[in-house]
Each structure stands twice: as structure tokens, then as C-alpha cells.
Amino acid sequence: MKLHTALPIAIVGAGMAIHASPGYSANIQVLHNFCETGSCTRSFANAPLLMDQAGNLYGTSWSDGAKGKGTVYELIHDSVSGQWTYRVLHDFCSRAHCHDGSTPDAALVIDTDGNLYGTTIRGGRTDHGVFFRVSAAGKYNVLYSFCPANDTCPDGANPSGPLTYVGASSGMPYDGRSALYGTGEDTNSFDKIFELRRSNNWHAHAIYSDCCAGGVVMDAVGNLYGIGGPYGSEAVVRLSRSRQKWVQTGAYSFSEEGYQPEQPLVVDQKGNVYGTLQHGGQYNDGLIYKLEPVVDTFVFKDLHDFGNGSGQGVFPFAGLTADGKGNLFGTTYGGGVGHGTVFELSGKIFQTLYSFCATDGCANGSVPVAGVILDGQGNVYGTTTLGGANAFGTAFEITP
Numbered sequence: 001m002k003l004h005t006a007l008p009i010a011i012v013g014a015g016m017a018i019h020a021s022p023g024y025s026a027n028i029q030v031l032h033n034f035c036e037t038g039s040c041t042r043s044f045a046n047a048p049l050l051m052d053q054a055g056n057l058y059g060t061s062w063s064d065g066a067k068g069k070g071t072v073y074e075l076i077h078d079s080v081s082g083q084w085t086y087r088v089l090h091d092f093c094s095r096a097h098c099h100d101g102s103t104p105d106a107a108l109v110i111d112t113d114g115n116l117y118g119t120t121i122r123g124g125r126t127d128h129g130v131f132f133r134v135s136a137a138g139k140y141n142v143l144y145s146f147c148p149a150n151d152t153c154p155d156g157a158n159p160s161g162p163l164t165y166v167g168a169s170s171g172m173p174y175d176g177r178s179a180l181y182g183t184g185e186d187t188n189s190f191d192k193i194f195e196l197r198r199s200n201n202w203h204a205h206a207i208y209s210d211c212c213a214g215g216v217v218m219d220a221v222g223n224l225y226g227i228g229g230p231y232g233s234e235a236v237v238r239l240s241r242s243r244q245k246w247v248q249t250g251a252y253s254f255s256e257e258g259y260q261p262e263q264p265l266v267v268d269q270k271g272n273v274y275g276t277l278q279h280g281g282q283y284n285d286g287l288i289y290k291l292e293p294v295v296d297t298f299v300f301k302d303l304h305d306f307g308n309g310s311g312q313g314v315f316p317f318a319g320l321t322a323d324g325k326g327n328l329f330g331t332t333y334g335g336g337v338g339h340g341t342v343f344e345l346s347g348k349i350f351q352t353l354y355s356f357c358a359t360d361g362c363a364n365g366s367v368p369v370a371g372v373i374l375d376g377q378g379n380v381y382g383t384t385t386l387g388g389a390n391a392f393g394t395a396f397e398i399t400p
Contacts, residue, residue: 026353027399028364031075031084035392045383045393047107048371060104069093069102072134090140098123101130107162111176119159126150128157144202155204156184156194161215169220183212208246211237219267232259252291252298264319276316283307285314304350312352313341318371331368339366354398362387365394
């Protein structure tokens with residue numbers, strides 16, 4: 001695999017960020033302007049992109065398409081010309097009452113054969129979301145429709161976060177057979193972590209309750225990490241399997257440090273957790289943190305505070321991704337010279353790789369709310385929700 005989605009990979013130690021550079025030295029290329037037909041209400045590409053072995057990109061957008069219920073799309077790269085071609089692999093709500101699902105809002109998973117897997121928040125048999133597969137040729141199948149009995153949804157429902165699996169932390173593609181893990185809720189809006197497993201057909205069942213809206217990540221030894229708790233007092237939680245049950249084996253609750261931690265988390269081989277707080281830090285404009293595990297809790301370290309008018313950006317609305325050297329990458333949806341930034345934290349050095357413009361007609365896009373991914377050459381790929389030729393966002397590549 002050339003690259004994987006914004007999932008945790010092994011990273012080496014990071015220290016306190018004491019130096020910062022405005023940056024802006026990178027080049028940006030718009031790969032696609034969303035809403036080419038001009039009929040969109042909003043494209044909302046909220047999820048990180050995915051890249052396959054050939055360098056093609058895949059993503060979800062949750063309110064565009066012919067019915068306004070979202071799409072799975074591909075950006076095909078021509079290595080000779082360097083051009084990118086946009087193709088819709090699936091347009092949701094193609095079946096009556098959206099039985100094929102609607103409103104995809106999470107990153108995709110790719111298997112060894114190039115098939116894509118994902119979830120939708122709504123649609124399906126009882127309008128509680130679906131688990132789907134799209135082949136490389138664009139053949140779409142609903143593999144599981146959540147809450148099939150339309151009851152209290154003990155299997156979880158309305159999945160809103162990315163799926164993970166054993167091997168995801170090392171960037172290995174999914175094998176197409178083993179269990180997948182994700183997050184949803186029941187009819188009382190209590191968060192649930194579910195497991196998707198296949199026998200003859202796919203089935204889902206909840207493995208843990210009251211935790212981890214927005215997705216979980218799995219480390220190299222099979223522990224799950226997510227964010228739980230009420231707004232304003234959220235916690236990072238570690239779960240481990242014990243005698244066929246999942247139990248909490250570590251947690252850290254944010255209090256004075258800030259609030260609204262974002263996904264995805266990054267977990268290294270030592271069990272250190274890296275993430276962002278949308279609010280907090282010296283200027284209350286967000287921060288990047290590290291949690292070092294100590295028995296059943298973690299020690300908090302502030303790696304970088306956003307804000308202070310330095311052009312670094314403010315309010316990280318997404319989590320982080322990491323390269324093979326342990327450098328951390330992410331986005332802010334505000335600040336910079338206007339409407340958001342793409343940044344890198346390398347050890348103690350913080351750099352703004354690109355700052356989106358302050359006008360409403362930003363040609364390269366503006367207001368990124370999803371995280372970014374990287375290829376083997378260090379190029380950075382992401383999406384914005386506004387700006388571009390049609391004012392409904394862009395897919396972009398940043399070359400350092």
C-alpha cells in the first residue's frame with residue numbers, strides 16, 4: 001500500500017512545541033471543485049480521504065449527489081499527465097426510501113482487492129444507517145442495515161465514525177473477512193461501540209456502551225481508543241478485550257486543559273495518544289496534546305497552543321495523522337490569513353503548510369473540517385467545505 005487513511009501509525013516521541021513558523025512555503029493544487037452541476041445545497045466533505053496503491057483518492061460527501069443524500073467518489077490520477085478525474089462510484093438514495101443508505105459521514109476502508117467499505121448515518125431498512133461495500137468497478141451492496149427490528153437498536157445505529165480493524169494501525173489494507181469496529185448510538189442517544197462480523201451474512205452487535213461517539217482507532221495489539229463523556233468534560237478512553245468482553249483499561253478526562261477533543265486519534269507503539277482539542281490552551285483557540293499511559297490513566301502534555309495572532313490557525317475541527325517519522329499533520333477551520341490552515345508539528349517545530357484565504361471566493365477552497373492524509377513522497381491531501389470554483393469546497397494536494 002502506498003498510503004492508508006488517517007488512522008494511527010507508529011510515531012516516535014514528540015516534545016513540547018516551543019518554536020513556530022508561519023510557513024506558507026508549500027504549493028497547493030486543486031484536484032476537484034465540488035458541486036460541478038451547480039445543484040448542491042452543500043457538499044460537506046467532512047471525512048478524510050483515502051488513497052489506494054495506484055495513487056487514486058476516495059472519499060465521501062454527505063449532502064451532494066443527484067438526490068442530495070451524499071456520494072462515494074473517486075479521484076483518478078493519471079501519472080503521465082498529472083491530471084485528476086472525478087467519478088461518482090455511488091449516489092445515495094438511488095433506491096426507494098433510501099434503502100441503500102444516505103448521509104455518509106466517515107472515512108472509507110479499502111481491502112486487498114480494492115473494495116471500499118463504509119457506513120451511512122441514515123437510510124437503510126429502518127432509516128438507522130447501513131454498512132456498505134463498493135467495488136473498484138462501482139458495484140454497490142448494502143452488507144448490513146442497522147437496527148433491523150426498529151426497536152431500541154441494541155446493535156447500535158446511525159454510525160457516525162470511521163471503521164477500524166486489526167492491522168489498521170500499521171497501514172495494512174483490510175482483509176475483507178475479519179471483524180470491523182465502529183461507533184453509533186441507540187434510540188436513547190447513548191453511544192455504543194459495535195463490532196461487524198461475517199458468518200454467512202454480516203451482523204452487528206454492541207460490544208461497549210456509553211462511549212466513543214465519532215469513531216474508535218485500534219492499536220497494534222488490539223486495544224480500542226475513542227472519546228467519550230458529555231460535552232465539556234470529555235475523556236480519551238482505552239478499551240481492551242478480556243475474556244471475550246471489552247473493559248476500560250485507561251482513561252483521561254479533560255478539565256482545565258480544554259474541551260471538545262477531535263477524532264481521529266493517533267496511537268504510537270508505546271501507547272502514547274496524540275490528538276487535538278478544539279478549545280483550550282493559552283489562548284483558548286485549541287491545542288495539540290500527547291497522553292502518556294501510566295497504568296489505568298494518562299499524563300497530559302500540551303505540545304502546541306493555537307492562536308496568538310501568528311497565522312497558525314485556530315480551532316482544529318479534526319484530529320491528526322502521522323507520517324513514518326512521527327511528524328503530525330492536521331487542519332484548523334479558522335485563522336491563518338483567513339479561513340483555516342493545514343499544519344505540521346515536527347518534534348518541537350510547528351509550521352503552517354498552507355493558509356486558506358480570507359475572502360468568500362477562495363479559489364483553492366476554505367474552511368477545512370476534515371483531517372489530511374499523506375503519500376509516500378510527503379504530499380498532503382485533504383478537502384475543504386467552502387470555496388473553490390463552485391463555492392462548495394475543493395479536494396486539494398499540498399506539495400511541501
